[in-house]
Amino acid sequence: EAGVTQFPSHSVIEKGQTVTLRCDPISGHDNLYWYRRVMGKEIKFLLHFVKESKQDESGMPNNRFLAERTGGTYSTLKVQPAELEDSGVYFCASSQESTAVYSPLHFGNGTRLTVT
Amino acid sequence: GEDVEQSLFLSVREGDSSVINCTYTDSSSTYLYWYKQEPGAGLQLLSYIFSNMDMKQDQRLTVLLNKKDKHLSLRIADTQTGDSAIYFCAESTALNSGYALNFGKGTSLLVTP
Numbered sequence: 001e002a003g004v005t006q007f008p009s010h011s012v013i014e015k016g017q018t019v020t021l022r023c024d025p026i027s028g029h030d031n032l033y034w035y036r037r038v039m040g041k042e043i044k045f046l047l048h049f050v051k052e053s054k055q056d057e058s059g060m061p062n063n064r065f066l067a068e069r070t071g072g073t074y075s076t077l078k079v080q081p082a083e084l085e086d087s088g089v090y091f092c093a094s095s096q097e098s099t100a101v102y103s104p105l106h107f108g109n110g111t112r113l114t115v116t
Numbered sequence: 117g118e119d120v121e122q123s124l125f126l127s128v129r130e131g132d133s134s135v136i137n138c139t140y141t142d143s144s145s146t147y148l149y150w151y152k153q154e155p156g157a158g159l160q161l162l163s164y165i166f167s168n169m170d171m172k173q174d175q176r177l178t179v180l181l182n183k184k185d186k187h188l189s190l191r192i193a194d195t196q197t198g199d200s201a202i203y204f205c206a207e208s209t210a211l212n213s214g215y216a217l218n219f220g221k222g223t224s225l226l227v228t229p
Contacts, residue, residue: 003158004158035217035219037219040221041221042120042218042219042220042221043159043204043206043217043219043222044219045216045217045218048216056216058216059216091158091159093159104161104164105159105161105217106158107151107158107159107160108158109156109157109158110158
């Protein structure tokens with residue numbers, strides 16, 4: 001079974017540019033999550049999709065961030081325009097159910113975003 | 117959000133036991149987790165524990181929970197060099213939103229020969 005895949009693995013962009021991160025969850029997983037780790041800080045929840053619907057986007061930092069999951073399969077996270085403080089590692093995770101314990105999150109390897 | 121605190125570094129010798137500690141502040145935490153991140157890889161769930169449990173053991177891993185003190189620990193017996201990684205403590209309370217996990221900053225474990 002293929003795991004959660006994220007693309008690209010690393011992106012370096014200049015301040016003000018746009019970047020789109022992609023996540024392909026495990027096939028059949030309705031739940032998809034985005035998390036972010038800024039250097040030296042905690043991994044923070046960004047948002048949660050159930051199929052194509054946003055279940056919880058309380059962690060999205062501001063309106064420069066836009067997440068989509070058209071068709072309920074893969075998801076994209078766009079940052080426009082990027083700022084220096086957006087640098088960090090963006091993790092995607094997926095799971096089958098909405099109860100953590102019974103269907104643990106499977107995380108991707110993350111996308112390391114560097115904004116210069 | 118609520119705080120999850122961990123020490124940042126731990127160094128042990130191969131064959132010794134490692135104990136990674138974590139404290140959290142949210143008294144309504146329902147589930148607590150340990151994740152492992154190896155270099156260049158994603159987060160791997162090592163273990164989880166319900167808040168009404170005190171201990172969970174799985175091979176070389178032992179998770180202890182002191183709910184009164186809001187203290188969670190991960191003990192790795194007979195630590196190997198392959199155990200070198202970052203270990204994240206996490207907690208969650210929300211069921212309706214699934215997995216708004218609150219993570220600590222991670223403890224970097226270095227195992228020396």
